[in-house]
Amino acid sequence: GIAAMALAYAAGEALVRGDGANGWYALHVLMLAAYQMVQLGYAPLYLSNRELTHAAQLITGTLLAAVSLMFVRRVVPKALGDSRADGWAVLVAAFGVLLTAGYVAWPQLGLEAAVRPAQQAYYLLVLVCVGMLLWAARGVRLPYIGGYAAGFAAVSAGVALRLAPHRGWLPEGGWGAYGMLAGAGLEIVILTYTLSFSSRDLVRDPATKREGARLGRWTGLLHGGGLPGLEYPRPGR
Secondary structure (H helix, E strand, O other): OHHHHHHHHHHHHHHHHOOHHHHHHHHHHHHHHHHHHHHOOOHHHHOOOHHHHHHHHHHHHHHHHHHHHHHHHHHOOHHHOOHHHHHHHHHHHHHHHHHHHHHHHOHHHHHOOOHHHHHHHHHHHHHHHHHHHHHHOOOOOOOOHHHHHHHHHHHHHHHHHHHHHHHOOOOOOOHHHHHHHHHHHHHHHHHHHHHHHHHHHHHHOHHHHHHHOOEOOOOOOEOHHHOOOOOOOOOOO
16 A cells, blocks of 8 residues: 555656656566566466466566666765766666566566676665765765655665574564565655655746746756766765
8 A cells, every 4th residue: 555655656657747857766666566476476466376476576676676777876966976876877777677678578487596696786786876975975964865765775784584494583474574664665665755744845846946046858857968076975075
């Protein structure tokens, strides 16, 4: 229910306002819900064999990582970052889509022994790209960045709780089994409210309309041409 409400809100914002951040957030919610269904064991109910079930785990995980990376790219305005971080994010997300296409075309690929370390390497690469995007915007106080950080921290804690019984850190069958579901629900609530408040501030702030200032169609933020020059702090300065 939480995911459906967030998806309806974000999709509406994306379609009505042409807001790219909400558009990618809607895809993030959709893929997060699909990933949860697969991880909670629903895939065998709809898929006919082991190959397809395992491929579904890889497909939802890879697409979730790629879409989440593009969402972070929209949250951190391109005008405040640099072209290298932005370019790497696009390339890594595109590679994730190609990897997903490979799993769809050849479901048996997911059963190969080399796939698991390659998949984990892709997740690590996505995290590196997220770090690059955030590092590119260092020294710039972005609105509501704490809300985005709290949302991703919630879902990360949920995934950690889900993995804890398998690692022997928590007993099997305990409340940790529902950690991922609870973390994802909390993340959706936090990010939806964060995006909502951010959009309202942009619409109400008269400074965004001063001297013909424009809002970027895909970010919902001030157009890059209207931003002042920014100097990032450097070590030793």
